[in-house]
Amino acid sequence: MAAIRQTEGRAKFGPYETWYRISGDLSSSKKPLFILHGGPGAAHNYVDAYKLIALQGRAVIHYDQLGCGNSTLLPDKGKGFWTPQLFVDELENLVDHLGQRKAFxxxxxxxxxxxxxxxGVRNPKGVKSLTIANSPASMALWTSEAMRQRSEMPKDIQDTLNKYEALGDYANEEYQKATMWVYERHVCRVVPFPPEVTATFEQVARNPTVYHTMNGPNEFFVVGTLKNWNIIPELHKINVPTLIISGRHDEATPACVQPFKDNIKGSRWEIFEHSSHMPHVEEQEKCMKTVGDFLDANDK
Incomplete structure (x- = not known):
């Protein structure tokens, strides 16, 4: 594989700093792609593969959202600080810092x-397209589907999860093993996990503030501030081409994803048949081509 030119930097964001990495050339005629990682608080590591789109002649910008990875860590900030608006503002700041407001x-x-x-529902200036990958349109859908998936799991896995969640003992070794059983089927089906995926789990363990505050102890037990999050009533406001991605075995099930397709005019939905939550890892070549072709079609 050809080498990808990369540069790193830090953008001032109020009193804080956002770490970023550019793969490829920002002066390319193709518009740059900003990658928004998950978690919240999971850092950029596990979505590193999207840098491969730079091989198609497009700059790809990864960054660590505030509170995790290489950006400013704020372990003492409370629930009121960690809001979706904070991260919208951080992205806007990074776009302007890199001088990409014209088109991205x-x-x-x-x-x-x-x-x-x-x-997207805020219609920010300069956005050419959105790709929404492996995401729920509401956390009510996410949690109800997680419970449905759990009901189909082996009884011993269900019993272990229920037992230690009732006790609040999420660090228990038995609970962790049961959690990993779920992750290997619905989060990443490439087992053992690739190094970049493992690095993200380790990063969350080191810097759990954002994840625990906004989400909860794990992917399927959501008790954080996002518990009642719901973007469905606003989705009709998105007015740019939108690609929706999910995996056949995804924790973001079709029921979680359907409202995006139903409410974003002209959106396209691609389901990766051999993937769970990480098609960019599980079906990497197909994922990079799917996203790359979509971006090429919507540069102008």
Whole structure:
């Protein structure tokens, strides 16, 4: 594979800093792609593969959202600080810092897709397209579908999850093993996990503030501030071409994703048959081509 030119930097965001990395050349005639990672608080590592789109002649910008990874860590900030608007403002700041306000694309994965939708309904200047990857349109759908998926799991897995959630003992080894059983089927089906995916889990363990505050202890037990999040009533406001991505075995099930397709005019939905929550890892070549072709079609 050809080498990808990369540069790193830090953007001032009020009293804080946002770390970013550019893969490829910002002076390309193709418009740059900003990658919004999930979590919240999972950092850029596990979506690193999207840098491969730079091989198609397009700059790809990864960044760590505030509170995780290489950006400013704020472990003492309370619930009121960590809001979707904070992360919308951070993205706007980064776009302007890099001088890309004229035209750019946005791809968000998982929580990043939720953030991309929050961004899109505000009709920000310069956005050429949105890609919403592996994301729910509401957390009520996410949690109800998580419970449905759990009801279909082996009884011993269900019993272990229920037991330790009732006790609030999320660090228990048995609970962690049961959680990993779920992750290997509905989060990433490439087992053992690739290094970049493992790096993200390790990063969340080191810097859990944002994830625990906004989401909860894990992917399927949501008790954080996003518990009642719902973008469905606003989706009709998105007025740019939108690609929706999900995996056949995704924790973001078709029921979670359907409202995006129903409410974003002209949107296109691609389901990756051999993937769960990370088609960019599980069906990497097809995912990069799907996204790259969509971006090429919507540069002008």
């Amino acid at each position: 694309h946005v791809l968000g994965q998982s929580w990043g897709g939720m953030l991309a939708a929050e961004y």
